[in-house]
Amino acid sequence: MSQENANGAEPVIDGHAVEEAGAAVAVAPPPVPTPALAVAPQGTPKELVARLDAIKEAQKEAMEEGVDYGVIPGTEKPTLLKPGAEKLAALFMLDVQPSNEKRWGADGHLTVVSRVTIFHAPSGARLGAGEAVCSTREKKYAFRTANLKCPQCEAETVWRSKHPPRNEPDAEPGWFCSSKKGGCGANFAADDERITSQERGQIDNPDLADLWNTVVKMATKRALVAAVLIVTGASAVFTQDIEDGQASPDQAAPAKAQSRPKLDGARVQKIGAGIAALKLTYREIGVMLGAAGADGLTEESGEGVREALGALTPAQAAKVEAHLEKIAQDRDADQSQKGGKVDGSQASA
Numbered sequence: 527m528s529q530e531n532a533n534g535a536e537p538v539i540d541g542h543a544v545e546e547a548g549a550a551v552a553v554a555p556p557p558v559p560t561p562a563l564a565v566a567p568q569g570t571p572k573e574l575v576a577r578l579d580a581i582k583e584a585q586k587e588a589m590e591e592g593v594d595y596g597v598i599p600g601t602e603k604p605t606l607l608k609p610g611a612e613k614l615a616a617l618f619m620l621d622v623q624p625s626n627e628k629r630w631g632a633d634g635h636l637t638v639v640s641r642v643t644i645f646h647a648p649s650g651a652r653l654g655a656g657e658a659v660c661s662t663r664e665k666k667y668a669f670r671t672a673n674l675k676c677p678q679c680e681a682e683t684v685w686r687s688k689h690p691p692r693n694e695p696d697a698e699p700g701w702f703c704s705s706k707k708g709g710c711g712a713n714f715a716a717d718d719e720r721i722t723s724q725e726r727g728q729i730d731n732p733d734l735a736d737l738w739n740t741v742v743k744m745a746t747k748r749a750l751v752a753a754v755l756i757v758t759g760a761s762a763v764f765t766q767d768i769e770d771g772q773a774s775p776d777q778a779a780p781a782k783a784q785s786r787p788k789l790d791g792a793r794v795q796k797i798g799a800g801i802a803a804l805k806l807t808y809r810e811i812g813v814m815l816g817a818a819g820a821d822g823l824t825e826e827s828g829e830g831v832r833e834a835l836g837a838l839t840p841a842q843a844a845k846v847e848a849h850l851e852k853i854a855q856d857r858d859a860d861q862s863q864k865g866g867k868v869d870g871s872q873a874s875a
């Protein structure tokens with residue numbers, strides 16, 4: 527299952543390579559082919575292997591996970607991010623030429639078609655191109671999630687509390703109407719139906735203009751990554767499959783504006799209790815959440831874990847529950863095996 531499906535988001539339009547007749551590969555300027563030779567391969571298999579080795583070495587020596595490429599648990603290849611693509615472009619001495627076409631809708635929507643053409647800088651030979659689209663019509667840009675409304679003052683300023691109520695330290699953290707954001711400051715219990723029953727549906731994003739610059743950059747980035755992958759042959763090592771920005775520092779905030787089916791509180795509590803019983807480390811919890819297709823921990827604390835669990839979809843929660851069960855079983859098996867060995871040594875003594 528892909529990451530975006532697991533998150534319930536729509537598949538994105540990724541950049542793709544544009545087939546170029548006679549597009550050669552980087553590293554060395556190809557000899558000028560005579561028409562009769564135009565369909566013959568211009569690189570040897572050895573050169574191909576050398577280029578892949580150079581890419582793998584660049585990944586190991588010059589690239590940083592989370593900055594140049596992203597690794598999503600459960601996926602085969604790391605995702606090449608813009609800074610990584612730029613490093614590969616420098617390594618192969620590529621001259622990257624982007625161009626954008628903007629299409630405006632009467633409703634304020636902007637669709638950008640970006641094309642990145644790549645030349646071999648020393649020779650000027652044209653190596654290939656990548657093309658990609660990004661639009662404010664994409665679900666993550668077109669809508670935003672309505673905030674929770676305060677039952678008392680009716681402002682959309684209700685947030686989940688970080689801590690349980692002072693007089694009930696063991697209770698589940700409830701809700702508060704943020705006076706800092708213009709609300710009345712009231713507190714509500716975790717199970718207050720006036721809040722839990724509210725739909726957190728998606729509404730049309732009223733601030734499309736704020737995203738125009740983002741979609742231009744995103745289209746260019748997708749096209750750049752696509753073009754570099756094809757021109758260098760790096761798609762043997764990296765992929766573009768995963769939603770761009772997922773592991774990237776320039777992730778746009780609107781990507782978070784997706785409504786999810788909500789997990790009920792009792793189930794969240796039960797999973798939390800299971801994690802506590804197994805004494806998992808934050809790292810183990812993060813890996814487990816990633817494997818279930820969920821976001822990792824935003825902070826390594828009990829609050830961070832609660833927040834991450836509360837954001838699980840029912841499908842992700844089922845995976846986490848199965849994972850916890852398996853760890854428990856493995857530990858039981860481990861325990862009985864150790865017990866067996868002890869018995870055996872006692873018997874032989």
Ligand SMILES: [Zn+2]
Nearest residue numbers: 676679703710
């Ligand atoms: Zn209020």
